[in-house]
Amino acid sequence: MRQGFLAGCRPFIGLDVCHLKGPWGGQILSAVGKDANEQMFSIAYAVVEAELKDSWTWFLTTLLNDIGSVESHGWTFISDTQKGLVEIFEDILPTADHRFCVRHMYNNFKAEFKGKILKDTMWLAAYATTSIEFQNKMEEMEKLDKNAYAYLKKINPTLWSRSGFSRRSKCNLLVNNLSETFNGFILLGRDKSIITLLETIRRLLMGRFQRQTSEIDKYEGPDCPKIQEKLEKIKVVACDCHVEWSGGEEYEVQRNGKQYVVNLAQKCCRCRSWDLTGIPCIHAVASIFYQKESVEKFVHPYYHTDAFRRSYREIIHPMQSIKQWPRVDMDPVQPPPVRRPPGRPKKSRRRDADEPRRAANPFKLVRKHGSLKCGKCGQFGHNTRTCKGPIKEKRKATPRGTTTSTSLGVGQRIGKQPVTRGRG
Known part of the structure; x- marks a missing residue:
């Protein structure tokens, strides 16, 4: 590593x-x-x-x-x-x-x-x-x-x-x-x-x-796949730029009312995006197109496939099982004291309320919980278990088929008799 x-x-x-x-x-x-x-x-x-x-x-x-x-x-x-x-x-x-x-x-x-x-x-x-x-x-x-x-x-x-x-x-x-x-x-x-x-x-x-x-090993190309994908997107946007050549290696690029200076010899742009990443920005790609050069030629060597292969060229070697490890003349290391925390062990990180959740199905919306509402007192910010307020008076449920409204509609009767409606 x-x-x-x-x-x-x-x-x-x-x-x-x-x-x-x-x-x-x-x-x-x-x-x-x-x-x-x-x-x-x-x-x-x-x-x-x-x-x-x-x-x-x-x-x-x-x-x-x-x-x-x-x-x-x-x-x-x-x-x-x-x-x-x-x-x-x-x-x-x-x-x-x-x-x-x-x-x-x-x-x-x-x-x-x-x-x-x-x-x-x-x-x-x-x-x-x-x-x-x-x-x-x-x-x-x-x-x-x-x-x-x-x-x-x-x-x-x-x-x-x-x-x-x-x-x-x-x-x-x-x-x-x-x-x-x-x-x-x-x-x-x-x-x-x-x-x-x-x-x-x-x-x-x-x-x-x-x-x-x-x-x-299955990939062919000078730059890594994700870098090449970024370049293709930048190439499409770079077509909207207007380029003026100053004569040397400097270009004046205009886009969306903004104007930047690009120097292809120094591989930099005054917007500093190319300087920070090593990947040609929109203004640099427009200048490279004007010069009729290959964009991949100006990508920093950090993103080449050769660099990727060098990173993973060394291997992490396999090992024998623990029963076949060599023995040493030392006292065995004892485990630390058990400190089991209260509650059920949590496997995933607790996310903030405004932090996006990841669903197993990308096309399914994940439910975001808002403020807690107590079912006992009706206030926000706590639940029934921790409520210390007075019990909220609940409305009595109205039996099905009855009405308590003073204004009666057509076909309704006063009392507890069910409402009947004629067919047709």
């Missing part, structure tokens, strides 16, 4: 932690990269007793000893602002690029500042690739809510907006989906004991490496 990451992946690492669901507790710290096909690539993982500053310090120190220092490789990290991670980056990784997961950052933001307009404005500021666009969105935020503007102003844009990201990682991710994909990938073993857990993860990764190698 270490050799494959260094051979074919970008210098981008996602850090995350997930809870073990067995009776012994504990957590898994993970470092996950991104391969040439924009998929999850596991780098390292470790089981620790809890998410502590000491645990993260040991994990990151050991990781950098294996893959190299920040100064030599220029690593970029993204995390969910876990406990102790911010202080660790300031202490032992001051030169590393660090990003926050914007989705987790918004969860903290919405606790104080609610509303869809504020949410959309914050995300547009995060999506902004230039400093001018970012400043415009922040000015809109200031007009909407000055307190929300002051809250975001305290956070450095290099941590959460594409306008402040460095171009060396060739990755513009705003959310830590890579690590969450790994957490779901190992879900099968997260309720097992320590040895069974680690063996389950090893077998899952061993099978994944083999499948990825087999799939890429």
Whole structure:
């Protein structure tokens, strides 16, 4: 895994932690990269007793000893602002690029500042690739809510907006989906004991490496499938651009009232999308068409199929069963004390109320629960079990076939006699 990451992946690492669901507790710290096909690539993982500053310090120190220092490789990290991670980056990784997961950052933001307009404005500021666009969105935020503007102003844009990201990682991710994909990938073993857990993860990764190698051998093309699919979509949109050639390698591209400068020799565009990802943007593709060149020629080598093959060239070797492991002259390691939490063990992560659910059937709408309504007192925010209010007086049910209305219609009678209607 270490050799494959260094051979074919970008210098981008996602850090995350997930809870073990067995009776012994504990957590898994993970470092996950991104391969040439924009998929999850596991780098390292470790089981620790809890998410502590000491645990993260040991994990990151050991990781950098294996893959190299920040100064030599220029690593970029993204995390969910876990406990102790911010202080660790300031202490032992001051030169590393660090990003926050914007989705987790918004969860903290919405606790104080609610509303869809504020949410959309914050995300547009995060999506902004230039400093001018970012400043415009922040000015809109200031007009909407000055307190929300002051809250975001305290956070450095290099941590959460594409306008402040460095171009060396060739990755513009705003959310830590890579690590969450790994957490779901190992879900099968997260309720097992320590040895069974680690063996389950090893077998899952061993099978994944083999499948990825087999799939890429069937594919023909210079760039990986997902990258080629992105390029085809960009090519269609690039036909709407108007290109003016300045004479050298620079082009002036206009689209939707905006104008950008593209330099094909330096492989950059003033919109910074090409700079951040290494994949030609719409303006760059329009300039490449004007020059009658192949778009695939300008894609960064990080996305080539050769880089994908280098990542999965090494294999994770199979192992004998535990009964055939060599014996050592040491006392056996005892398991930690059982700490069974109350309630039924949960297999899936608890999602927020506004977080989209995934259904087994993609064409079936998933039910979203709103506010609880008590059936005892009729108030919102709690249920009958926790209700402390007075019992709501219920209306008496009217027997079927009777009427209590003072205004009678045609064919109705007074009293408890059933209403009769003639046929025809």
